[in-house]
Amino acid sequence: MIVKNRQIVSSVLICTLVLSAASCVGNNEKDPESDEITLTWYVPGNKQNDMAAVMEEANKIVEPAIGAKIDLKMIDTFAFKEKINMMMAASEQFDLVFTGAGNSYSECAQKGGLLDITDMIDKYAPKLRDIVTDYAFKEVTIDGKIYGIPNMQIMAGERAIFVQKKYAEEYGLDPDSIQKPEDLEPFLAWVHEKYPDLYPYNPGQGLGVWDCMNYTELEYTIGYSYLDLIDGDNKIKAVWIRETEDDQQAINTLREWYLKGYIRPDELSITDEALDMKAGKYVVTTGLWKPGFEAESYNTTGRDYIAVKYIRNYREANNIPDITFGDEAKNTMISVSRTCKDPEKALKFIELVNTNAELYNLLAFGIEGKHYTVNDDNKIVLNADSGYYHNASWKFGCTYNAKIMEGQDEDVWIETKKLNDSAATSPMGGFTFDTKSVVNEISAITTLNSQYKVMACGAEDKDVYWDEYVSKMKTAGIETVRAEYERQMNEFLSSNQ
Secondary structure (H helix, E strand, O other), rough: OOEEEEEEOOOOOOOOOOOOOOOOOOOOEEEEOOEEEEEEEEOOOOOOOOOHHHHHHHHHHHHHHHOOEEEEEEEEEEHHHHHHHHHHHHHOOOOOEEEEEEEEEHHHHHHEOOOOOOOOHHHHOOOOOHHHHHHHHHHOEEEEEEEEOOOOOOOEEEEEEEEEHHHHHHHHHOOHHOOOHHHHHHHHHHHHOOOOOOOOOOOOOHHHHHOOOOOOEOHHHEEEEEHHHHOOOOOOOEHHHHHHHHHHHHHHHHHHHHHOOOOOOHHOOOOOOOHHHHHHOOOEEEEOOOOOOOHHHHHHOOOEEEEEEHHHHHHOOOOEEEEEOOOOOOOOOEEEEOOOOOHHHHHEEEEEEHHOOOHHHHHHHHEEEOOOEEOOOOOOEEEEOOOOOOOOOOOOHHHHHHEEEEOOOHHHHHHHHHHHHHOOOOOOOOOOOHHHHHHHHHHHHHHHHHHHHHHOOOOOHHHHHHHHHHHHHHHHOOOOOOOOOHHOOOOHHOOOO
């Protein structure tokens, strides 16, 4: 699936966290028809017309198992983080919440919105130790404490460029020949000339398509070079990513592509391109490749795509070690709210949804025969108009339990697990930036970056805004945040030698 920066991300071809705003307030009141409590679980996603029917079936499994019911509530992706942050700040009562991409796990924990469940896992949900790997638990540990359970999904995917298959084949595009985004230029020019009604390139992931080739970007536009972790000195130099040669190249290239018509002229005003994706308007987009992405992307858009693994091509051509970096385990998690009325039952539910395949698939795909069918190959075929359609099983627990979708290989989850388990882990795994000393700077920097989205799509000349942007960022304290990141990361590396 493709994950877009303005919408979230994840791991995949199209951001599937496209949801509708919910104004419902979480509560954990007792069910009027029983003495059992109802656990409220907030997840980013579209409002589902058939949610009540699915909850009725789900609670036939949940209630006997944990002595409580579950109430799954969806909030639009664009509103999710703000809504959850407001609820946490107001100490509003709710029980479970999605944390990760679009709703930072680390931020929620550091702001005090999540419950420390470190000592509760073995007591109330011991089977999770058999599901969630040690490296995943290590990545989500903050100052020795755990505030959520990672959903075991792809954690070792790779950046890729996705091209609609029919246009790639018509042009004769060689995926192995692409080592950097600029190598797409002849193909984009061909699309623009031959299919003027289409948008050749979707810039949703912005500058990250370039800087990920040599850097890992942390939060607040701070990052570090991959090579820093393999040069032997066990030290990291933090950089402001926007000033790097990679991002400067990205800004200039995107501007050229915008002027040439490869990027839609109204890009800055677009907040949701789901309908255009389904209509096949975008020929090239970018995201995270993983086993089975073809089926997921087809179910989302009705289009076939090929993956151009340009990062792999680039590293192989330049003899750069293929190393997996980042805290991917933090991208999709189930956390317990600090205001949860019954943490014991909440932990038991998290264990249940990760170990009971029937429950997990019911929440992920709905009711068989109503929301999906099973074909002759025993693979499921989703019905987008059924009233219950997520196409994002990674939101709800361990994806290794997911039914195989039409178009996916039989061994998709075996291969996903194999890829995760065999990937090289980063020495920075488990690092969490402590923001307490720079909270004011971060607030100012975050606001500024939201005001200069133009650089990520090429809609304006760099000369118009760059000097002003740099000046404001320095005044806001970007150097202070950079230095603090560097100090904390090197302390982390020293303490974990």
